[in-house]
Amino acid sequence: MYKQRGLLIVLSGPSGVGKGTVRKELFTQPDTNYEYSISMTTRSPREGEVDGSDYFFKSRDGFERLIEEGKLLEYAEYVGNYYGTPLDYVNATLDAGRDVFLEIEVVGAAQVRAKVPDGLFIFLAPPSLSELESRLVGRGTEKADVIASRISKAREELEMMNLYDYVVENDEVTNACDRINAIVTAEHCRRERVEKRYLTMLKGE
Ligand SMILES: Nc1nc2c(ncn2[C@@H]2O[C@H](COP(=O)(O)OP(=O)(O)O)[C@@H](O)[C@H]2O)c(=O)[nH]1
Ligand SMILES: Nc1ncnc2c1ncn2[C@@H]1O[C@H](COP(=O)(O)OP(=O)(O)O)[C@@H](O)[C@H]1O
Numbered sequence: 617m618y619k620q621r622g623l624l625i626v627l628s629g630p631s632g633v634g635k636g637t638v639r640k641e642l643f644t645q646p647d648t649n650y651e652y653s654i655s656m657t658t659r660s661p662r663e664g665e666v667d668g669s670d671y672f673f674k675s676r677d678g679f680e681r682l683i684e685e686g687k688l689l690e691y692a693e694y695v696g697n698y699y700g701t702p703l704d705y706v707n708a709t710l711d712a713g714r715d716v717f718l719e720i721e722v723v724g725a726a727q728v729r730a731k732v733p734d735g736l737f738i739f740l741a742p743p744s745l746s747e748l749e750s751r752l753v754g755r756g757t758e759k760a761d762v763i764a765s766r767i768s769k770a771r772e773e774l775e776m777m778n779l780y781d782y783v784v785e786n787d788e789v790t791n792a793c794d795r796i797n798a799i800v801t802a803e804h805c806r807r808e809r810v811e812k813r814y815l816t817m818l819k820g821e
Contacts, residue, residue, distance in 0.1 A: 638740060692721055
């Protein structure tokens with residue numbers, strides 16, 4: 617029996633643009649139907665971050681073992697730390713027909729694009745480069761040298777914008793969430809139309 621898999625939604629964009637903020641806001645909305653995939657990382661936890669909730673915090677050896685065992689859908693090294701998406705969780709959730717939401721950087725997103733071409737890829741863009749820099753500085757979670765690396769990385773990351781299905785500006789968090797929800801709803805409608813067409817064709821065989 618034909619069963620529609622869940623939709624893989626990828627939210628990506630430069631560090632400091634507000635991905636985490638927008639994602640957290642989306643997941644507080646009662647009608648949000650996506651499952652958030654918690655990533656693995658070798659980065660140290662920030663104050664208040666909880667293992668298994670914000671990230672699964674891993675040692676470098678432990679992470680490299682996951683890579684060798686093929687347990688990651690994608691991974692990337694980002695400013696000195698590994699980040700990656702657990703493959704089994706994503707597959708099991710999609711197979712159960714539920715949507716999965718990934719919040720990842722651009723190199724990993726490109727790997728997901730190659731493996732899951734029917735995913736929905738959304739790039740979160742800042743209103744301007746200077747606003748991006750002031751958000752990174754204003755967050756105050758990194759030291760000056762790390763902020764400088766992230767800002768220079770952000771310039772490269774912005775060049776990847778044209779590889780995405782949609783670009784959403786994060787001017788206000790609520791606006792960005794509304795735009796993302798509208799895009800996901802439209803994608804569901806499109807997929808339903810395609811599925812109906814397919815099932816009608818099968819019946820007519
Ligand atoms: N490729 C990849 N990137 C991830 C993953 N999880 C988080 N990231 C990205 O890694 C970058 C650094 O994350 P983090 O250190 O938490 O900083 P922050 O997102 O800027 O607060 C961000 O761009 C995240 O979106 C993942 O599983 N895979
Ligand atoms: N729309 C917005 N307007 C102003 N500040 C924002 C907005 N979205 C996020 N921020 C702030 O920008 C900083 C970086 O946001 P964060 O979600 O940590 O970014 P990312 O996860 O992309 O690195 C945080 O201090 C956050 O409060």
